[in-house]
Amino acid sequence: MVGGGQLARMTHEAGIPLGIKFKLLSDTPQDSAAQVVSEVVVGDYRDLDTLRAFARGCDVITFDHEHVPTEHLRALEADGVPVRPGPDALIHAHDKGVMRAKLTEIGAPCPRHRIVADPADVTVFAEEGDGYPVILKTVRGGYDGKGVWFVRSEADAHEPFRAGVPVLAEEKVDFVRELAANIVRSPHGQAVAYPVVESQQVDGVCDTVIAPAPDLSEALSGEAQQLALRIAAELDVVGHLAVELFEVRDADGNPGILVNELAMRPHNSGHWTQDGAITSQFANHVRAVLDLPLGDPRPRAAWTVMCNVLGGDYPDMYKPYLHVMARDPQAKIHMYGKDVRPGRKVGHVNTYGDDLADVLDRARHAAGYLRGTIVE
Amino acid sequence: MVGGGQLARMTHEAGIPLGIKFKLLSDTPQDSAAQVVSEVVVGDYRDLDTLRAFARGCDVITFDHEHVPTEHLRALEADGVPVRPGPDALIHAHDKGVMRAKLTEIGAPCPRHRIVADPADVTVFAEEGDGYPVILKTVRGGYDGKGVWFVRSEADAHEPFRAGVPVLAEEKVDFVRELAANIVRSPHGQAVAYPVVESQQVDGVCDTVIAPAPDLSEALSGEAQQLALRIAAELDVVGHLAVELFEVRDADGNPGILVNELAMRPHNSGHWTQDGAITSQFANHVRAVLDLPLGDPRPRAAWTVMCNVLGGDYPDMYKPYLHVMARDPQAKIHMYGKDVRPGRKVGHVNTYGDDLADVLDRARHAAGYLRGTIVE
Numbered sequence: 001m002v003g004g005g006q007l008a009r010m011t012h013e014a015g016i017p018l019g020i021k022f023k024l025l026s027d028t029p030q031d032s033a034a035q036v037v038s039e040v041v042v043g044d045y046r047d048l049d050t051l052r053a054f055a056r057g058c059d060v061i062t063f064d065h066e067h068v069p070t071e072h073l074r075a076l077e078a079d080g081v082p083v084r085p086g087p088d089a090l091i092h093a094h095d096k097g098v099m100r101a102k103l104t105e106i107g108a109p110c111p112r113h114r115i116v117a118d119p120a121d122v123t124v125f126a127e128e129g130d131g132y133p134v135i136l137k138t139v140r141g142g143y144d145g146k147g148v149w150f151v152r153s154e155a156d157a158h159e160p161f162r163a164g165v166p167v168l169a170e171e172k173v174d175f176v177r178e179l180a181a182n183i184v185r186s187p188h189g190q191a192v193a194y195p196v197v198e199s200q201q202v203d204g205v206c207d208t209v210i211a212p213a214p215d216l217s218e219a220l221s222g223e224a225q226q227l228a229l230r231i232a233a234e235l236d237v238v239g240h241l242a243v244e245l246f247e248v249r250d251a252d253g254n255p256g257i258l259v260n261e262l263a264m265r266p267h268n269s270g271h272w273t274q275d276g277a278i279t280s281q282f283a284n285h286v287r288a289v290l291d292l293p294l295g296d297p298r299p300r301a302a303w304t305v306m307c308n309v310l311g312g313d314y315p316d317m318y319k320p321y322l323h324v325m326a327r328d329p330q331a332k333i334h335m336y337g338k339d340v341r342p343g344r345k346v347g348h349v350n351t352y353g354d355d356l357a358d359v360l361d362r363a364r365h366a367a368g369y370l371r372g373t374i375v376e
Numbered sequence: 377m378v379g380g381g382q383l384a385r386m387t388h389e390a391g392i393p394l395g396i397k398f399k400l401l402s403d404t405p406q407d408s409a410a411q412v413v414s415e416v417v418v419g420d421y422r423d424l425d426t427l428r429a430f431a432r433g434c435d436v437i438t439f440d441h442e443h444v445p446t447e448h449l450r451a452l453e454a455d456g457v458p459v460r461p462g463p464d465a466l467i468h469a470h471d472k473g474v475m476r477a478k479l480t481e482i483g484a485p486c487p488r489h490r491i492v493a494d495p496a497d498v499t500v501f502a503e504e505g506d507g508y509p510v511i512l513k514t515v516r517g518g519y520d521g522k523g524v525w526f527v528r529s530e531a532d533a534h535e536p537f538r539a540g541v542p543v544l545a546e547e548k549v550d551f552v553r554e555l556a557a558n559i560v561r562s563p564h565g566q567a568v569a570y571p572v573v574e575s576q577q578v579d580g581v582c583d584t585v586i587a588p589a590p591d592l593s594e595a596l597s598g599e600a601q602q603l604a605l606r607i608a609a610e611l612d613v614v615g616h617l618a619v620e621l622f623e624v625r626d627a628d629g630n631p632g633i634l635v636n637e638l639a640m641r642p643h644n645s646g647h648w649t650q651d652g653a654i655t656s657q658f659a660n661h662v663r664a665v666l667d668l669p670l671g672d673p674r675p676r677a678a679w680t681v682m683c684n685v686l687g688g689d690y691p692d693m694y695k696p697y698l699h700v701m702a703r704d705p706q707a708k709i710h711m712y713g714k715d716v717r718p719g720r721k722v723g724h725v726n727t728y729g730d731d732l733a734d735v736l737d738r739a740r741h742a743a744g745y746l747r748g749t750i751v752e
Contacts, residue, residue, distance in 0.1 A: 009392065016389040016412050017650075019711030019723070036392050036414055192705075274393075278706050293702035300676065326669035330654050335395030347395070 002045050002054070003064025004031025006336035006345070007266045007282075010274070011064070012037050014282035020290070025054045032336045033064070048072050055081045062239060062289045063265055066093040067141070084187065084238040084289040085264045092235050093264040096168050097139040106234045108227060109258050111246070112171040115139075119157040125169040135170040136160040148204065173258060175246035179213050180269035181228035184240050184284040184294055191232060192284060192297040193225040194277060199244065199269050205345070206268045208364065209306040211276055211299060214356060220247070220255050227257065240285040242267030268308070268345075273297070275332040275350040276304025301352035305363040309333075309347035311340040312372035324349075324366045331366045378421050378430070379440025380407030382712040382721070383642045383658075386650070387440070388413050390658035396666070401430045408712045409440070424448050431457045438615060438665045439641055442469040443517070460563065460614040460665040461640045468611050469640040472544050473515040482610045484603060485634050487622070488547040491515075495533040501545040509548045514541040524580065549634060551622035555589050556645035557604035560616050560660040560670055567608060568660060568673040569601040570653060575620065575645050581721070582644045584740065585682040587652055587675060590732060596623070596631050603633065616661040618643035644684070644724075649673070651708040651726040652680025677728035681739040685709075685723035687716040688748035700725075700742045707742045 001008045004026030012022045012033060025041050026034040034040045043050035045068050052075070055061055060082045073087035085093075092099040100113045112129055116122050116136070126132045138147045138160060150172070151157045160167045178199045185191040198213035199206055212221070228243040242263040248256050270281035279287075279295025287294050314320075317340060324331060328351070335347040347370065351363040368374035377384045380402030388398045388409060401417050402410040410416045419426035421444050428451070431437055436458045449463035461469075468475040476489050488505055492498050492512070502508045514523040514536060526548070527533045536543045554575045561567040574589035575582055588597070604619040618639040624632050646657035655663075655671025663670050693716060700707060704727070711723040725742040729735045744750035 012412070013389055013392040016385065017708070017710040019713050021411060021713070034414070035397060036388070038410070038412055038414060038416070040414070287701070293698060294705065295701070296705040322669060325663070325671070329670065329672040332393070334393040337395050337397070 001025070001033070001062050001064055002051070002068055004028070004033040004040075005064045006032045006338070008033035008064040009036055009336060010271075010334070011062075011266060011282045011285060014274075014280055015286045018283065018286055018292075020286060023054070023058060025051070032338055035337045046072075048075055051076060052079065055079065060084055060289050062285070063090070066090060066264065070094060086236065086238065089235045089237045090264055093262050095139045096137055096261075097166055099262055100168060100170075102235065103231070103259055106230070108231060109256065111135075111173045111258050111260075113168060116167050116169040118161060119154045122151065122157040122169055123154045129171050133172045135172055137168045137170065138163050138165040139168050140165050173246045173248060173260075175248050175258075176255070177213075177247050178260065179216070179224060179245040179247050179257065180209070180267070181224040181243045181245060182240065182267065182270045182273075182281060183225070183228045183232055183243075184281065184288050184297070185229075185232040185237055186288040186294060187238050187291045189233070190294050191229055192279075192294045193229060194270065194273060194281070194297045195299055196221045196224045197269055197272065203343075205310070205343070206308055208308075208360070209269050209272050210356070210360065211272045211304045211306075216247075217255065220257065224257055227259070231259075231262070237264055239264060239288045240266050240270065240281050242269055244269065268306075268348075271334070271348050272304040272306040272350055274334065276301055276352050302354045303356045303359045304350060304352040305356075305359045306348055306350050307363040307367035308345055309335075309349060309367045309370045311342050311344040311346050312370075313342060314372050315340045317346070317370055320370045320372065324369050327369075328362050328366060331362060333366065333370075377401070377409070377438050377440055378427070378444055380404070380409040380416075381440045382408045382714070384409035384440040385412055385712060386647075386710070387438075387642060387658045387661060390650075390656055391662045394659065394662055394668075396662060399430070399434060401427070408714055411713045422448075424451055427452060428455065431455065436460055436665050438661070439466070442466060442640065446470060462612065462614065465611045465613045466640055469638050471515045472513055472637075473542055475638055476544060476546075478611065479607070479635055482606070484607060485632065487511075487549045487634050487636075489544060491542055492545040494537060495530045498527065498533040498545055499530045505547050511546040511548055512536040513544045513546065514539050515544050516541050549622045549624060549636075551624050551634075552631070553589075553623050554636065555592070555600060555621040555623050555633065556585070556643070557600040557619045557621060558616065558643065558646045558649075558657060559601070559604045559608055559619075560657065560664050560673070561605075561608040561613055562664040562670060563614050563667045565609070566670050567605055568655075568670045569605060570646065570649060570657070570673045571675055572597045572600045573645055573648065579719075581686070581719070582684055584684075584736070585645050585648050586732070586736065587648045587680045587682075592623075593631065596633065600633055603635070607635075607638070613640055615640060615664045616642050616646065616657050618645055620645065644682075644721075647710070647724050648680040648682040648726055650710065652677055652728050678730045679732045679735045680726060680728040681732075681735045682724055682726050683739040683743035684721055685711075685725060685743045685746045687718050687720040687722050688746075689718060690748050691716045693722070693746055696746045696748065700745050703745075704738050704742060707738060709742065709746075 023039040136149045182194040195212035197211040200208040244260040246258045273280040332350040349366040399415040400413045512525045558570040571588035573587040576584040620636040622634045649656040708726040727739040
């Protein structure tokens, strides 16, 4: 696996019972996954020679992030190394411009969008619709709210162009809430769909995920799952695909969905599956990239809630960690081995049960207490 | 953790979400756990200098097996390294003679037993009770049926004395079935009790575990749990304690229990907890030895069944592995990364659900298919 973050850490964890020998390409020996994996190569994934040396002897290469240059992935494939997901799929997660073009081509519902040339062109784009505000995104390099701007006027629209990367403009969607449809697909086309979840963001960062999404009609849930399965098939995705969605209402109040983002790897909106589903997203990602039969994605509890643990003002979480464990012996805490820095994702908590209000309260309390925003 | 077997492998897996940095002392770099742990020291646990060098910088030392010499554990403690469970507890799992003496002292129900001097003394022991057959055990070094003899006559009784280790004689218990009461205890005395399970052995090796034990009365189940908790407290056990039990009937047909063996580490009879309990034995063992608050031991399903996967005649399990995954997407397969040798434990399968017959059938089919004893 290329990339030593928490997704690689949890993928390794899920691979252990499957008998998988996991090899990691990590930026540093201290990275989250590098702390727990036996075979770690420290190196820069942007360097083709490093990637090639790493790939030698691997049965398959997969990824913790979307940042490996597409031409490097093609070079690995030319060397005969299976790359899953492959570069032709991954380009859609790597480049938001390519993603929007492809989704539009296959008829997937998207916000109004186009590549814009400069601030003046942003105003033209705004006026083609309902005017400002507009969302601007650099087509490459963004995540967790980085590389995304909420722009209220042409004067606001200069910053995104400074990186020298093409800029995508999108209408500001007046959404009801955010959903995610997560599926896993294997090379021979077997696919499983997890229940559609509700994802709540705070300051552009995922805060809470509720599985399944409360009060979501069976029709809309099925539509979202079918859409995710279709995107995976059309783009030939292998492994876990997260389709982040906006739930919207049309002029008549009828519900619908629009695709916000794609991620082709295990995803924060699927962390609940570790404790809430029969087979976790990580285990199924491993099974998919190795072309093993996929595991059952169904939920094990009526409700599962995931809350991210962000770093707070106190670098030492040991005492709150003890408190949270003692207060709720059922809470499932997942720590990433990262140093605490304010706002940094350092772990998450999963809770599950029959009563959503209780499950939500327990997850929020545990995550808030670990961060230091709740002190009782 | 000292010892690189599958118990260490699965303890590391359970420590990853807890944010634990795991260090391993392993006999070889190919051992089950050594394949998946970042920090591995290859060395001999019987060598005190090796143990001391390994222990440097560890917050706590725990064990995958009971074979570390007691005097070495005392030396580590004298060096100031917390050893959990400590040597005064572990001696009871290390030496069956010491274990029987202590259990008798605290009034725990045991089979009739005493240390025997030679084959003639075995006959005296037999005639003190109902005669032959008698069970003979070397007090140290046995596991999985090794170091245990079923002796029908004095002529059979020579072999056990050849190792030069004291030999314990025990009556052959006419048991109804075997049970295990598993608990976890932390240094400050917090303890949790898992549901009592039924354990089925084939040729002296654990084959199937059913959780909870079917048709076990609440009274006997409570008695077994209380007994395990009392043994842990009296022996000052820290971590996971497995109390292997015989379920017996007295002359009037009233049910009772006798202690068969103790294990002070995660145990085969607790593997079902990985998928069947809120907190696994491995996670609670880690929490206990680090003196973290313990997790909820309650079951997540009405029935969970664990079947061991033993090596069969075919060294390559890949095709049966595919078949089993495809046939039952709900089955939870745990492989240990070991080379297949006939009769060797190379993995286990957990299944769970509401219908015991179905759950049992699925686990047995998967394990049998992997071994090669079931081919359809």
